Amino acid sequence: MERDYPFNKLKIINDPVYGFVKIPFDFIYDLLQHRYFQRLRGIKQLGLTSMVYPGAMHNRFQHAVGAMHLMTQAVGVLQSKGIKITEEESQAVHMAILLHDIGHGPFSHVLEHSLVEGITHEEISLMFMERLNKEFENQLGLAIEIFKDNYVKKFLHQLVSSQLDMDRLDYLRRDSFFTGVTEGVIGSDRIIKMLHVHNDQLVVESKGIYSIEKFLIARRLMYWQVYLHKTAVVAESMLVNVLRRAKYLMHNGIGMFATPHLQYFMASDVTFDIFMKDETVLEKFSLLDDGDIMSAIKIWTQHEDFVLSSLSKAIVNRDLLHIELQNKPFNKQRIKRIKEKIGEEFNLSKDEVGYFVTTDVIENHAYSLTDEKINILFSGGSLKDVSTASDILNLSVLSKNVRKNVLIYPKSVRNWASKL
Template structure:
């Protein structure tokens, strides 16, 4: 009796059963590098705003993989030649695209390790490729955009990629913000390839308009929600203060991996000069390291560190003000003076409790890597060439000011 290689099934609340064939793809998901993503929250501190937003990068990457297989299947049915190797490599690339996310996803990006998560993902893929004796060569070429068929990389990373298509639907589901729901089935069905570029059929233009609008709405309501910004900045300032104190000789009972990154902030050049020992420590980091550290820091005798940590621990969030122009220096000076009088802090410590910044959003970039639409005459036109569409191409900018509530 033949032992059939039945696929591994994952029950997903968005798509139902996701099948993962035995072989390379299942080996990747079962690898410790990938399993770490179960312990990395997809939306950082957004659960302090939307209590249901506790889903992980693990489920997001599986969802993006599901959409990738769906999109590739539709392309095959339209006569686009795809080898089994290309199908597998593209699937591997989307499964691994978020390996480089650290604790709380974007909240601490560039703070623990001064390098973008995409580059850490690439380094981890290269490490996996060594362990798997070159079986990820093609996946890495696709991920880096070096493969001869650009549309495969565009499915992994582009303005209409499977990453965005999944996180909009998934984050909408878990936050309860219905504006993020997009018709992923229709969009996947209406993808095609022309001159080895990923394009949309003409009848998809209104669906893609909805997709872009959903992305803009989700950014302002979820990803750039004022309390998400405030909490992320509070966490960032806490880690910066901890790094400062550790440099002065203080130690806590925190994880060795977190202590490693607080001892020294590795630059991009230092990382690529010798990535292996840094990656070994990075792969030990997840959200639980930060939660553990918050509890330690909350008991510290340093007022600034303890104040920030207790605020995160008990959800005592800083006040945040948003406006369309930069805040006046006089306003900052007035608030700063009030904080100096109210709290036992010095002028040098004031930036840990009073900070400003800005957030920008452009939901669609019309000039670079524009979404192309194939009209009925088989001509390729940029999405902006359709006058009936209302495209969110404007750069929207918000300035924020955050400080303890008075």
């Protein structure tokens, strides 16, 4: 006679960054297995950054699992220091961090405002969580309250979303690992061991201040070496323009290959209100990943429209446009002359030239002085913001919003344009 053994959901995942990662709760396994979450395997964490760093092929699934692993460590550390976190709260905060990025679309941040309008991935993540909560008979209720920062214990939300959350601790270390950019390596283990709670606020014990200093510097370096690397910026700008051109052609009745769910978002101007009114929209969104975009772009390389096919070929073959970066805005007269030159060279209309010559502004700051601060806890219970507690960091520099102006145009006129 066969015995009916209960199914073990507390599996172990072998993660390249942390080693063995244990699934901490049975219900977490159910969420991991859900098709909404499995979709994240098909969405690259860093968009088209693999065109710069070939190893950057990791995905949102890996990042979410890694952030969950760090949450397990953080909850354990806080509990060991006498901070009361119930089993229910622990499971809920694990759910919140696991699902924090479930609303990302293809290529993560790159196409966030190309396929849908006026809605962020955080808002879509919340929609997915609410849909899952309904499907799993209200088992995600507390997780949603923590995610929305509506729960009484505010430090639980800070573990999910703040200037020192498990999301940032994982993506800096993971992105550094897969890109090979060692400047981004942070001591996440030590930072987590130094966490504490004071007056319901997440704080860092004073012994951990040097690890926080390194964390902030690493974040600044990673943004300009990886996330805003000029080659990634130009590739992602081209990808946005390819989608913009495809949507324009489709809206004008020109035949266009696309998977059915991608076709829906290209043919319609999908807004927040449409998401809220039509339950099928979220279902269609849940079918989208990087594969839909790349399969379409490969077909579009043969399209009769010159703009669409040229940009699609350039992305597939990594034959990218030229990019210039500078601190001050580019001369408008110079931009106008470059546009005229491109229009003549490729016989393009003014509107079509706009797909090949674009301007933009990229910006970043490593630490915000206006958001919730990273507070350092000293003996005796006194608190200091890291910006005043640190004796080596120049927080006026780290908190400064660095802006760089971007000008993108075809390489064929690079030599000519450099003389303008």
